[in-house]
Amino acid sequence: MAAAIKDERIRGVLAPVLTPFDRDLNPDTKRFVAFSRVLTQLGIGLAPFGTTSEGNSLSVEEKMALLDALAAGGIDMGRVMAGTGTCSLPDTVRLTKHAVAVGCGGALMLPPFYYKGVPDEGLFRAYASVIERVADSRLRIYLYHFPKQSGVPLSLPLIERLLKAFPGIVVGIKDSSGEIANMEAMRKAFPGFDVFTGTEALGLRMLRQGGAGIISANANVNGAAMVELVRRWRDPDAETLQEALTAFRVAMQDFPLIAALKALVARATGDQAWRITRPPLVDLTLEAEDAMVRRLEKAGFPV
Amino acid sequence: MAAAIKDERIRGVLAPVLTPFDRDLNPDTKRFVAFSRVLTQLGIGLAPFGTTSEGNSLSVEEKMALLDALAAGGIDMGRVMAGTGTCSLPDTVRLTKHAVAVGCGGALMLPPFYYKGVPDEGLFRAYASVIERVADSRLRIYLYHFPKQSGVPLSLPLIERLLKAFPGIVVGIKDSSGEIANMEAMRKAFPGFDVFTGTEALGLRMLRQGGAGIISANANVNGAAMVELVRRWRDPDAETLQEALTAFRVAMQDFPLIAALKALVARATGDQAWRITRPPLVDLTLEAEDAMVRRLEKAGFPV
Numbered sequence: 001m002a003a004a005i006k007d008e009r010i011r012g013v014l015a016p017v018l019t020p021f022d023r024d025l026n027p028d029t030k031r032f033v034a035f036s037r038v039l040t041q042l043g044i045g046l047a048p049f050g051t052t053s054e055g056n057s058l059s060v061e062e063k064m065a066l067l068d069a070l071a072a073g074g075i076d077m078g079r080v081m082a083g084t085g086t087c088s089l090p091d092t093v094r095l096t097k098h099a100v101a102v103g104c105g106g107a108l109m110l111p112p113f114y115y116k117g118v119p120d121e122g123l124f125r126a127y128a129s130v131i132e133r134v135a136d137s138r139l140r141i142y143l144y145h146f147p148k149q150s151g152v153p154l155s156l157p158l159i160e161r162l163l164k165a166f167p168g169i170v171v172g173i174k175d176s177s178g179e180i181a182n183m184e185a186m187r188k189a190f191p192g193f194d195v196f197t198g199t200e201a202l203g204l205r206m207l208r209q210g211g212a213g214i215i216s217a218n219a220n221v222n223g224a225a226m227v228e229l230v231r232r233w234r235d236p237d238a239e240t241l242q243e244a245l246t247a248f249r250v251a252m253q254d255f256p257l258i259a260a261l262k263a264l265v266a267r268a269t270g271d272q273a274w275r276i277t278r279p280p281l282v283d284l285t286l287e288a289e290d291a292m293v294r295r296l297e298k299a300g301f302p303v
Numbered sequence: 304m305a306a307a308i309k310d311e312r313i314r315g316v317l318a319p320v321l322t323p324f325d326r327d328l329n330p331d332t333k334r335f336v337a338f339s340r341v342l343t344q345l346g347i348g349l350a351p352f353g354t355t356s357e358g359n360s361l362s363v364e365e366k367m368a369l370l371d372a373l374a375a376g377g378i379d380m381g382r383v384m385a386g387t388g389t390c391s392l393p394d395t396v397r398l399t400k401h402a403v404a405v406g407c408g409g410a411l412m413l414p415p416f417y418y419k420g421v422p423d424e425g426l427f428r429a430y431a432s433v434i435e436r437v438a439d440s441r442l443r444i445y446l447y448h449f450p451k452q453s454g455v456p457l458s459l460p461l462i463e464r465l466l467k468a469f470p471g472i473v474v475g476i477k478d479s480s481g482e483i484a485n486m487e488a489m490r491k492a493f494p495g496f497d498v499f500t501g502t503e504a505l506g507l508r509m510l511r512q513g514g515a516g517i518i519s520a521n522a523n524v525n526g527a528a529m530v531e532l533v534r535r536w537r538d539p540d541a542e543t544l545q546e547a548l549t550a551f552r553v554a555m556q557d558f559p560l561i562a563a564l565k566a567l568v569a570r571a572t573g574d575q576a577w578r579i580t581r582p583p584l585v586d587l588t589l590e591a592e593d594a595m596v597r598r599l600e601k602a603g604f605p606v
Binding site (some may be wrong): 056058061087088090112113114115116117118125129152280 | 328391
């Protein structure tokens with residue numbers, strides 16, 4: 001039964017899990033596992049080390065240790081899609097190997113993101129080099145397209161080439177471009193390719209087109225509502241569910257998102273240490289927090 | 304005597320040393336040290352793990368091992384300005400500590416470069432957190448301003464704040480913006496702050512304004528001419544020296560620079576393995592190489 005579950009593709013809602021830090025700016029493993037467990041109990045899958053997780057502010061060693069802690073904490077690793085893409089080939093290989101070894105259902109992989117304007121050939125080789133070195137048939141790669149943040153877009157011809165070269169290994173994408181046209185084009189061009197929208201504002205629209213689900217920052221605090229949409233997108237009131245998700249997102253959009261989400265978790269749990277971000281991010285100011293709370297309340301989301 | 308040399312600030316011409324790889328895409332330590340030695344014998348300082356070095360495509364462990372090899376190879380580490388800035392605090396701390404431990408005269412430090420649009424406060428904390436954790440009075444930080452590549456510019460107010468908070472530790476900058484106005488503004492605003500231009504095209508102009516020197520990709524293959532300019536910038540024919548440097552740079556500018564430089568080193572040394580780049584970069588095509596060679600010859604630089 002466990003084996004059968006593991007063979008299933010990851011679908012639905014995933015949270016790029018917020019990473020709690022202690023006062024010395026080290027990851028707080030205990031709170032990380034506890035928070036992850038709460039998310040999974042709400043039916044939310046885990047995408048640790050995404051952008052919202054401050055994943056690129058963590059070392060490979062820290063990420064490996066956090067994955068170990070999830071596994072040791074009894075999390076169903078088959079539903080974990082770990083962010084493993086770094087700037088350097090050996091780091092990405094090492095982390096991805098570890099993710100596979102601890103049973104992660106997927107690896108959400110940014111391209112190497114320091115060099116800008118690189119040709120598709122170079123990006124193809126970057127992914128191919130990782131796949132060849134990980135050399136494990138259990139590897140499931142979800143490409144991570146986030147041009148605004150990474151500065152390195154993933155083009156449709158590149159994706160097509162990867163799918164042809166590595167069928168069953170390159171299986172999906174998280175598209176954080178926010179561009180519906182790009183997501184629709186991928187759904188049409190690549191049958192069976194799992195497209196996750198990085199914004200819940202496009203959740204219903206993509207679910208109707210066979211999208212695989214939603215991987216959104218806000219799933220850390222509003223994930224249950226996203227799970228509801230994924231369950232009931234065929235229902236007559238699905239638009240209402242979508243509207244509420246969009247309203248929440250709009251209410252959050254003027255605040256530095258990661259710090260804002262951490263402040264919300266701190267309020268919800270009463271654990272003030274949740275507010276801590278790692279540089280170059282800064283914790284939310286009290287003024288911004290007040291404004292956010294008022295904005296959320298006005299939008300119908302009392303916190 | 305050695306101690307006296309170590310206390311001197313790094314000045315003059317530095318090459319962001321090209322990193323040779325073997326066929327398995329691992330750094331080739333032996334060729335790296337040999338090439339570094341040739342550069343130093345020409346009077347060129349070393350800035351390993353810069354952008355041109357594919358420094359962000361290397362793991363922390365690989366960079367530490369290459370620094371160890373330079374030290375073991377008898378290189379004067381006091382003239383080495385090692386690139387140590389990564390996306391993650393623990394990685395930057397670990398690598399910077401190592402650079403200080405092996406006697407590097409400076410650490411050329413990118414800000415954490417994944418998150419874009421972060422406030423100066425966050426960038427200040429990023430540098431401050433590294434300095435506090437390295438906790439070594441021998442640390443000399445050169446900020447690395449390369450907005451086009453890193454996506455994270457370093458503003459004058461940020462630099463001012465860092466200089467006030469960490470005098471004698473934050474000592475200079477490599478400005479790869481190519482903007483003369485920015486370099487001039489820094490020279491005026493911050494007396495004693497060592498401004499290195501990232502483009503040799505602005506070499507003479509910045510030397511006349513008290514610039515500390517040049518750290519340019521092309522120093523890997525045309526560094527001797529830059530050293531000549533730094534020695535003789537007060538001479539009547541300095542403009543001629545500058546014109547030749549600029550002509551070389553212009554001849555190279557339409558080619559993917561890192562791969563092009565590696566091809567030139569391969570031609571000069573007869574060692575074809577020098578052509579290898581790590582993904583996401585791609586090696587220079589033969590067509591591009593032919594075009595580059597013709598272009599250089601036409602500009603008066605037969606290769």
